[in-house]
Amino acid sequence: MSIPVPGADCTVDELMVVTLAREFTNDTRAFNGAVSFIPVCAYLLARRTHAPDLVWAASSIAVDADPDRLAESTLSDAIWTGASMLSNSPFDFWAYAQGARYNTFAFRGAQMDRYGNVNNTVIGPYDDPKVRLPGGGGMADLGGMIPNVYLWSTTHNDRTFVEQLDFRSGLGWGDGGDHRRELGFSGGPQLCVTNLCVMDFHPESRAMRLRSVHPGVTAADVQDATGFGVLLPDDGSVPDTALPTETELRILRDEVDPTSMRLREFV
Amino acid sequence: MSIPVPGADCTVDELMVVTLAREFTNDTRAFNGAVSFIPVCAYLLARRTHAPDLVWAASSIAVDADPDRLAESTLSDAIWTGASMLSNSPFDFWAYAQGARYNTFAFRGAQMDRYGNVNNTVIGPYDDPKVRLPGGGGMADLGGMIPNVYLWSTTHNDRTFVEQLDFRSGLGWGDGGDHRRELGFSGGPQLCVTNLCVMDFHPESRAMRLRSVHPGVTAADVQDATGFGVLLPDDGSVPDTALPTETELRILRDEVDPTSMRLREFV
């Protein structure tokens, strides 16, 4: 389902992809897990615009894949076309992940808290869940191992952004402050891009902080949709999220994801 | 240099190979390291006679290799012909070794003691060696990890078989008795085949015990050539080492090692 951005020639999914893509550089070495259309589009878009040396391993397997279009699964071999290496999961992938040879990973959770920790395991108590979710998969591994973590959500509301996770499946900034570093991990969540806004993390408390709101959304809207208090920028003013350029939109629409698989994240 | 066995139509190298080969069964899963012509010949001979299912990984790499002849190095790819798998050292080999998927290994040392421990590191003190030897290589790993260890020596004298190793590069039965098991390892050295005799290990003390002497050699000869007291069998009588059959000799000479690379161990 495609949602137009008021007053702009683009949709929310496109705005999210472009925002994320601009964060990546020629030093980004990324991979992806399941149902990760937004970041996959962003890696491909960044590589086709300002970061040609960016590394992306499709499904964590197919290094430098260059598919003509995406498929209905981001773990599918249908997006491995053009790869220069098919790596192996236990021998190659986990070595690169542990060694931070890969340095960038993006995940979303059914719940997220102010410090960018995520839950994809259960709603309710673990032993008597109201909803049994799929499980954390690699989140508990990669949230810590990988220094540059990006979060996204297409359902910015107070059931997703909660004061307290029912279960911490993946590590962001932990309990905030220096907690993540004390656990032995470098880096941490860099940005959280949602259907309403873009949030970064306060450099000391590591709590989510509004960086920009999408056109037509106010800071108050964001706060209403968030189960915890969202910090505002130091100067108090929240700009609109920068819009995509025509070139970015054209490449995203025509080359990266011509069949709009990314809309599967908006259901 | 080929040494005839008195009164028999074979040479000492052939007697050693055949003696070792008869120890192996269809459950033997073996591999080899450097300068291991005697055990390599034995694995191939066993497989071509009574143990067709025996597994041998040439150079620890080439599973079920079936070379027409041996080469000047037992780590050389020249002996990988006919293999059904080329395995990889860190990913495959060490997994199989640690997991005892391979269960049989043979090594020799510049020095060996009564408990089948070996030295291939230094003669003299480690920090000021009289002779710097090549080093233990995989001995310190595989001596413990692999349950069925076989020893051999083509230089049975009191400089090789010593009361006290200058350095313990590879584990046999350790300090004897239950020591190896206390260290956490199963199995242990099964047999030591030399140019003079065949020794097994006492089931309790785990000290070397004469099982048979090669034709023309006496128990006293063995003791004279050994730097520690060699145990005798319980009944005190030491038989002659059983001779190869014609079939074994033919297969060894014509098929396994037609260019007599095994004589490189007798220099």
Next chain:
Amino acid sequence: MDKVRSLEDAAAIVNDGATIGVGGLSMNGAPMAFVRELIRREARDLTVVAIVSSMAVDWLVAAGCVRKVVTGLVSFEGFGLAPNFRRAAQAGDIEVEEYSEHLLICRLQAAAYRLPFVPTKAGIGTDVLDLHPDTTRLERDSATGELYVACTPLPLDVGIVHAHEADRLGNVRVNPKLIWMDSDIVRAAAATIVTVERMADHATFVAAPEHTTYPRFTVDAVVEVPWGAYPTSLFPEYSHDAGFYQAYLAATREPEQWSHFWKSRVGAPETQGEFLEANGGAETILSIRQGT
């Protein structure tokens, strides 16, 4: 030694109450024909270890074969939640012992390498470690004070993976190469069963020994089952059947429909041919077939 077995004989290796490891990753490369055989013989009380699973775990749970699922993730990806897994977990009909992917890999490696534990930084700072503090122990390195997690061995009674080709001796080729975590299952298992798309001459292994994935001494039984991963994929030969996933999910929403769907499309067909026929036959096969 000839390791070729029928599906029936191979499935008999799995005793009720056994701990089994099931290969594949999500919608890719799971040994589905073997899973279906376990269902048909009404296996019970299994502990199923599946690092990242979708239909394999959901089928076994639906059929009542499972006591406990040990996993990192069970989902149908974009199609939705795994419905029977979800329902049974919520009802308390199965126990779910959740790990992360790497914690589970390390536990399997500890078993494979005969080590008291394998260390990792996975899971640190999450609630996953608290679920099983005995098997994923948070410890500090004595020298540096660094935190690590000691993952204890998870030995499997039987490991089951699907692959492309095998010879009669049990040498197995994943073609073009091993991609997912199946080798960790094979190595941690006391007995390994491999289902393959097709048998291949031993000579083909000798001709390309660099492509052999599991050597014969790590494999106990080989079963030939064409399209044996269906409805999951087998790279690069066929994709998952999106139609099956969608119809399956739709059917679980209607109790009457479900019982018919389950029987006619999963439980009842006797042979692999009848099973494929019940799920669209040639049309389905042609639709998921991929160029190689």
Next chain:
Amino acid sequence: MDKVRSLEDAAAIVNDGATIGVGGLSMNGAPMAFVRELIRREARDLTVVAIVSSMAVDWLVAAGCVRKVVTGLVSFEGFGLAPNFRRAAQAGDIEVEEYSEHLLICRLQAAAYRLPFVPTKAGIGTDVLDLHPDTTRLERDSATGELYVACTPLPLDVGIVHAHEADRLGNVRVNPKLIWMDSDIVRAAAATIVTVERMADHATFVAAPEHTTYPRFTVDAVVEVPWGAYPTSLFPEYSHDAGFYQAYLAATREPEQWSHFWKSRVGAPETQGEFLEANGGAETILSIRQGT
């Protein structure tokens, strides 16, 4: 980014005093042309990590480049002991820090995986652990009491391996597949240099991505040096040169001969072509060349 470098430029990455890892195993697959370049530029005070080595370590020691050798084994196999390594160790000119193969692999893996240690049962019951109790700590598992050895990280400043083919981006193919322990060196190294027999088009990597061994983001420099492992072998293209090993060993037994041999056959030749020419040229090349 173009990662192609000359031998000179790549060798300049190695600073005096650096800890370098050198690939290959015994008489197989060592990056000899690069080693020769280090000798020609008179590298000094190197700590050389070589899991199982022969000529590579012996050359570097002969040339006075080495302060310490960290190794499991240095030998010329059936040809004899490595003469310069042996002499220098006996004279106290170099320090030898001996490990077993697997202890060294585990130390490299600990560095690669950013873990405080990697455990193994290697070395238990031997004197090897006592040589470096800080880096191979004998410990008991807190739960089971089982002994294990905690191998601490051994990070490398530079890792150097030889391979078959690379593209300009730094993707490297070991063809037909990775056999020895080189990947552990690549992964533990802050910078990796790969010498290759030949450059290959990027398109050939895309055409057979399952054969790519080291992806570009793990490789810092690629140097094209045909016959770059000579006088060691490169499976399956050429064997080691037995004649070189024998002549080398014979020369070390005669001090006058040695200096001539060393200069004319190792140290003096400027280019790889001159080096091969000094060692028998086309005749040698044809004698070690193998069918592929």
